[in-house]
Amino acid sequence: MLKGGPSSTGGVNRGPFLTDVAVVGGGPIGWAIAWRCAQRGLRVVVHDDRPGSGASSVAAGMLSPVAEAYFGEHELTALLVESAARWPGFAAELTGASGVDLGYRTEGTLVVGLTADDLAEAGRLWSYQRGLGLPITSLRPSELRDREPALSPRVRGGAVAPGDHQVDPRRLVTALRTAAERVGVELRPARVGALSEVDGRFTVVAAGCGAAALTGLPVRPVKGQVLRLRAPGGGPPGFRHVIRGYADSESVYLVPRDSGEVVVGATVEERADTAVTAGGVLTLLRAAAELVPELVEYELVEAVAGLRPGTPDNAPIIGPLPGQPGVLAATGHHRHGIVLTPVTADLVTELIVTGEPDPALAPFTPDRFGKEHTWN
DSSP states (O other): OOTTOBOTTSSBOOTTOSOSEEEEOOSHHHHHHHHHHHHTTOOEEEEOSSTTOSGGGTOOOEEOTTTTOOTTOHHHHHHHHHHHHHHHHHHHHHHHHHOOOOOOBOSOEEEEESSHHHHHHHHHHHHHHHHTTOOOEEEOHHHHHHHOTTSOTTOOEEEEETTOEEOOHHHHHHHHHHHHHHTTOEEEOOOOSSGGGOOOSEEEEOOGGGHHHHHOOOOEEEEEEEEEEEOGGGOOOSOOSEEEEEETTEEEEEEEOTTSEEEEEOOOBSOOOOOOOHHHHHHHHHHHHHHSGGGGGSEEEEEEEEEEEEOTTSOOEEEEOTTOTTEEEEEOOGGGTTTTHHHHHHHHHHHHHHSOOOGGGGGGOGGGGOTTSOOO
């Protein structure tokens, strides 16, 4: 059982600790866990010297359980689908609790191929996704352009995933922090160098790439460069759907916002720096403009790079750390931190409150990596 587990009355034994839950990390995962725990009557403190400045500040916010379903990742795909199903209710509740517009949009996602080779590569993945029973439907070029006239006439074909939505991650963090603080969560704006520096019956490590140094977990930085464009004249972008595509073997996504912004991303680099490179910008812009030519007239307003928290099997690490009573991990979400926010928060909160792990946690616990990894 976790340190300071549930009492016989269904509550929690507070013991000598001033804080029930110490959350290390002020990104969407950390704030969502803090909010959910505080809603259950727990005293919660979030520790972060720069809340909201991690991977979520760069992320595009695609909620894509279908388009992000890749070969051999069955258990991860199931978790993505489950969390995406929670998003409509989560978004409505969070908007009501915070008063913040999340930029949550439900037009769906188009996945397209520019060349015959691009289309063939995409088609193999669509076949796999349909084989899992996921909702993705192939479309002819004319059907694609009926939905999005801004698509290049060179696009050879594509598919629609109507259930793949989007949210603005920067607004999401603001909303979660607001909602959490309204139910009593405290922020301590200081960097945590070791878990011994925080005091709580439970400690939740939701520190993204920083979890490696704090816990010894195999979380590595995966660099991603992202661009933000703005439509001319301050109007909305010339397309409504999220567009994910292959252009001469380069993958790219385009995420339109109500504000007129378009997020273009993202490189995938096994590096730990956050420098924006000319090559990265060139690759993204060229692929994006091949799919939606009007983007060459958009203003380039931001070029940034962030570090995704990757793991050896590309799946998140959620659950108790072996040999460390009361310490839980909620990290390693890689490309999926935004879509997995609701389910991660719910699973961690239930584990803290009840002491009983949900069976859905089993594939994602830290102990799956075995003894070859050390634990701080």
